[in-house]
Amino acid sequence: MIHLPGLVSPHDLSTDRQFSMNLARGLEVLRAFTPLDAVLGNRDISDRTGLPRPTISRLTYTLTLLGYLSYDERLQKYRLGSGVLSLGYPLLASMRIRQIARPFMEHLSKDTGCTVNLGMRDRSNIVYVETCRLDAGNAYQPDIGSTRPLLSTAMGRALLMACSTTDCNAILNRLQVMDPGSFAKDKPSWDRDKKAFSRRHFCHSQGDWREEIHAIAAPIRQPHNEPQVALNCTMSAIRLSKNSLEEEAAPRMLEAIRQIEGACGIH
Template structure:
């Protein structure tokens, strides 16, 4: 029996197919079916399904809840984080973060969405002796952190409603939003204003503000946030730094895209 590769469109070299497929999935930004991805690639049907199967088996993709679509798997998400942590990018990123932390006088963080949590990718600590320890690699919930709620606000309504239907909104403090309707209203407000806050919702005595880092398609790549103990600053005082925070987010996003 003749292999389907012998009849494939040879305009896409074999060794580029997986990379181009991953590129299309990244551009889509949502769980994607083989059929939808192949509208761009134009490969024979058996080939595109074989590529998806290979990427799933190797951990680069994982099936979405609907059983038909695929989203980035753990291995691909780790790869994305590693690319963002390459020495040249990280050096400039640290410079931007350090300057921001110096200007606002508080700890600054970059966090990326993982499958079920936000993960701290980078941070620069405040010089104050009193600080909150959330080191690189820390995982924090979506529903009660500034970075997590910023991410939730970037989801399309269908995906956000799916999240609300299956998520457990655990109580972290007396201020944690645990009612789905209240969280939905909060996320809608974040979409409107373009930034999110954490008013002692994740950790008692900590406040935070976050803004998005956007890619070339204006989609959220990660978040930039500042947090501080309430013994030193109020949430309103942190919000006063929003223009500086948003300017730094623009600089960081341009760093990744160029």
């Protein structure tokens, strides 16, 4: 069993007899699609996954027959099919924290004027599982299922803060191997938040991911075996007054988190 799922490359497990390489390759094909690259041809997918085009052709054919891809005859390219959406819904529906947190998030958003999001880790990213979008000035309005980088965001760093030292080091090591340049750029922000976290109990992104978006975030404790989640408050830089996130929004966010944890039975 992989202790921290998502931290390995399928190619690293090619000698593991229990590991299904065909399944892994099929999932890599599905992950090649993004909001900006919603329609891809076999060559595009091959370039993004590093898999040979004959392999990609077999995988896209199979995934189309199963309903996980749909084929555009006019463009002669593929897009994700409804089967992918059906896979994700049971996870979202079973996450009790979403229903518990939603009213507190709505109140926090109205109280601060921030966009408020709930997220969890997915590989080297965070993925939003709930959102209250109030800040119209935010050009990067999130949606459920949208992703952000782990180390360059306040929420990503908050999720790392909630990990054990062993797990945190494993994730950081993987990030460094995957993209040394981005890791070196983001490491100072991580070090700064790590140093200040015991005092202020939240992480702060001052435009680290996008210079026009600032954010604060903190982890939410959950019952054992529940996925680790974090809450953030984001605001466009043009709407920020000096220290408004740290001095005004942060106490309200931490109080909302305390109430969410209480509703989850954590005291």
